[in-house]
Amino acid sequence: MTTAHSTSTGVTAEVIEIRVCAGTGCVANGSLEVAHRFDDAIEQAAAADRVRVVRTGCHGLCAKGPVVVVAPEGVFYPSVDVHAASDILEALLSGTGPAREHLYRESEDAEAIELYADIPFNTRQERIVLRNCGVIDPEDLGAARAAGTYEALRQTLENLTPSDVIEEMKKSGLRGRGGAGFTTGLKWQLAHDSEADIKYMICNADEGDPGAFMDRSLLEGDPHGVLEGMIIAAYAIGASEGYVYVRAEYPLAVTRLKKALADATAAGFLGTRILGSDFSFTIHVREGAGAFVCGEETALIASIEGHRGMPRPRPPFPTTSGLWNAPTCINNVETLANVAWIITHGAEAYASIGSATSCGTKVFALTGKVRHSGLVEVPFGLTVGELVHEVGGGCADGHEPKAVQIGGPSGGCLPASLFDTRIEYDALMSVGAIVGSGGMVVVDERTCMVELARYFLTFTQDESCGKCVPCRVGTKRMLEIVSRITEGHGEPGDIELLEELADVVKTTSLCGLGQTAPNPVLTTLRYFRDEYVEHVEEHRCRACACSALSTFVVVDSLCKGCGVCKKRCPVDAITGELKGIYVIDSEKCMKCGICETHCPFDAIERV
């Protein structure tokens, strides 16, 4: 099955590439051991001239990790362990076709699907930003260059003026992917027009949304692609120095980014007089020390300057006065990863993807109660339902999606009845959600929407920097109200009070964190108000997720009579004899749930 093709090092040879995902998720699943096994087996078979292993960035389908794709054909093997690795290599070397027993199947009795591109997860996707993720070795500059990286930079420096680049960005319709969706070309124009001796270009990689990993995957999978976009941006606005502000919690991304910077500098893509032009630019890495609010532009700047990450009022906007009071342009990782593609393929080609006001693609971290969770890139204009059902494969085990939460702590919950909403900046805004940075969490009927709102409020309350009163105190009071509702102490009037507070926090907070913190509450109130009412008036949680509002029972068919629950119960509410049937006295039960977590047979249920 070997065919002549161009390998990622640019040498045309008959080489099969075994692309093993080395993203954080697959590594956690043991992909490095799998890669190692391939290496060993190739060495044993003395087949290094025919087969080689490439440790790539994220392929996307994290739920089926460790993911292996064999190029040039693109044969896909999910959940590969060391034994499967041996089988796959054996099949490859013997030339008998793919190792069929390890191919992907939608369900146990479904037909095997051979190619990665053909699995349902991929058919609606379009990869621009993730073009090199899962394809090249991110630590190999040669591989990145063979895939075309830094060609757009060369083209830019040779043929385009800064104004040309900005015009191209404006025409492409690219909008910031960090959450707010500001037009990128316009932001560059503002930074370009600010006159100053020194300007800064910052890449915001402080991905703080819990449940999102787009930026991390990009930095891990294609760091040169991000750097190229950043260098072009710096050229456009006239910046001579730049910073990548990246979460310290992403050690692999930080390591690969630093290596990419060193390699790019050594190769002349960074530093003084880049590629022989008059343009000079250097990049520093700053590791964020763990504060969600630092995703906000002015707080991020304060953090780079060495202060507490607290935002300040705008204007002046950073493009006028930012880092060290100099004009500063801040773009998100994903935004920058689009830039080189736009330069290479032209603004028109980019603008033709997606819809009129939301051009191009968006990367989402599709997670939660969905069968195919992972990293996906889809053109704007797809509906939420298409993303959940066609790309994500719906929920597992016969459950139905109840809602999606888009945009994390700043975003909103959309009910299944609105799944035909298009994924576009304006369409999502009109239903109370946002495109956000790209977190998309699917929940089914087992998730309580009030409890989910409480979860997000706990997060934002904890991350509130404390500078302004509405956010500091307002989110605290809101959390107290939602908490007492989930604990069964909700009072008449609580829902109305919550709405009033949410409105105040939204309209009067200083920065984006506070202004958007009430969104999870407001959207769950808007679409799932009956769940709030049930909690308050009937002391009932239909999802049985709020333990104080659930009744704990022993399921006889599962109970083996071990007596652990009885021994653990702090209020002696459980009666029964060893090997016999145990019963929970609901009058005595204080609903602490200790029996539930201790039962070795999952025989305690909530009803």
Next chain:
Amino acid sequence: MADCACQGNAKDDLDLTMLSVVFEAHANDPGALIPILQETQAILGYLPESALREIARQRDIPLSEVYGVASFYTQFHQEPRGETIVKICHGTACHVAGAPEITRAITEELGVGVGETSEDMRFTVEGVACIGCCGLAPVVVIGDQTHGAVDGASARKLAKQLTRKATR
């Protein structure tokens, strides 16, 4: 700037000369307080009061400012931490997949609350915002080993293994 007049009660007698490389590396960078704190913590394991005082002195900035920054970011710890760090992911995907149940199982089994360190300094349990392995939710990281698709029972087992290893 004159030396801070208050003596505090820094009882730790750590060798702070190890930090001189850190100060030298960032001598000309006015915004380097956070990298300095990060590197100091990497050397000492945490940020004792004596180190914060030394940083303030070396950088010629008020101790209040150093403390303000050190206490603002979740990455910084002012107390020594356990030998093994148990991180329970509280990202959204992990939350809806059962992180609260796992948290309860682990904290009960180890007898250490979230954000606390065991008395024998063997474990520190942390709730973290998102590890970024949402496809494996819910996730627990023990040391540098990531465990995916954990439930209450397997979390308890993990914690038990950990205490057994510790007593051996």
